[in-house]
Every structure is written in structure tokens, then in C-alpha cells.
Amino acid sequence: MTVDSHCQPARVRRLPEPAQPVSDALPLVPDVVVLDTCVLISSVLRPLLLNMGQAGCFAPTWSAMIGKEWCRTAEKLWQADPDDVHKQWAAIQKAHPLADMGDVSAHLAGLVRSDPKDWHVIAAGRAALERYPDTKVAVITRNIKDFHRAELRRLGLYLFDPDQLLSRYWQHDAPAVRQHLVQLVEQITQAAFQPDTLEFLLKRERLFRLNRLFQGHA
16 A cells, blocks of 8 residues: 555555655554554554554554454443444444454464464464565554564564554654544544543553654654
8 A cells, every 4th residue: 555645545555665764773664554452442542543544554454353352351441331342343343344354363373482362463463464465564562572573573574562653654654644643633522521632642642752753852
């Protein structure tokens, strides 16, 4: 897919080189992003990343297991009715019909060094690589320590926490990410009685680097 200033939707393909390198030590932004449960459960990261995905900035991806984890976590965290939670997940699935890799158990083979409870997330990334060859696929998670970076690298996968990933997209195409951040505030304002500022939201989500970039203090 091609990322431009408006993140126009397109088929999944390799992103072009940015005009200026992001960093000599950093890979390019990924074409496909596996969203771990801990990211999807966030009321800030979920709409931000899914909006970016729907706009064609990248292809959001998960698995049936991640979906089940999301529903279980949402029921417990929000003390919500299970039927309501499953309806919310069904709505997400409908909005992103190509995101679910389904049963990824066949891609668990050979995993050793990462935390076993997160193997299914890596398996979703391997399934995405199989579905979308010649693309850059990354796992985005808050639980970086549970993933063995060298193991993922060996499999051809990148690993980021949310701040790392979003900062790279900002450096690749700042106008598009700024637009999505503004849209995020509008969405939250409509849903909240006392809306928070974007700076507060980004810091609450530990998106410190992204906040500095947004404020112009990178």
C-alpha cells in the first residue's frame, strides 16, 4: 500500500522509501500491523490505529485468538455484558473484514524464545507474512519484554511498542498522523462528558515521543 499525506486506501504492498531516512538504526514503517490485545483494548489506541488502518496507512491484523482475548478482557475490565462486548467486536470485524487471520495454530511451530502465552500473536504475524508476501509485517504490543526480538527478526517480523510505531509513521507522513490525532480528539469529545486534551491522552497512553512530535519538540 502507498502512504501519502491522506493515507488513501490501497492494496497491501510495500511502502515507499521516505524522502528522508527515519533513522539509520530504524526499519521503515510496516505495511501490515498485528494489533495485540493490550493495544486493541485501549480506548485511545484502538480508534486511532483502526482509523489509520481504515484510511490505508497500513493493514491492521489480528487472529481469532486475539479476538477471543479482547472479548474476555473487555468483559472483565469494563464489567460489560458479554453480548454487548461481542457485538462491539463483531462491529470491528465488519469494519475490517480482511484483518482476521483466523486460526493461526499452524504457525506456532518452532516458537521457543518468546513467552508462550504470546506465541499466538507471533503466529498471527507469520500468517500475515504468508498472506501478504514481500511486505513488512510488525507486531505492536505494550508487552515488549514478553517477545524475543531476535526470534521475531529471524521470522521476518518487526516488533514495536505503540509509541515507537506511531512515531515512525509520524516521521514518514506527519500530516496524515496529525489528521488522525485530531480526528481522535473529535471522536472522544463526542463520547465524553468532559473531554481530555490530546496531550493528556497521549501521555496517559505513554505516547511520549509522539506527543513531543505533535507539539513540535522532537
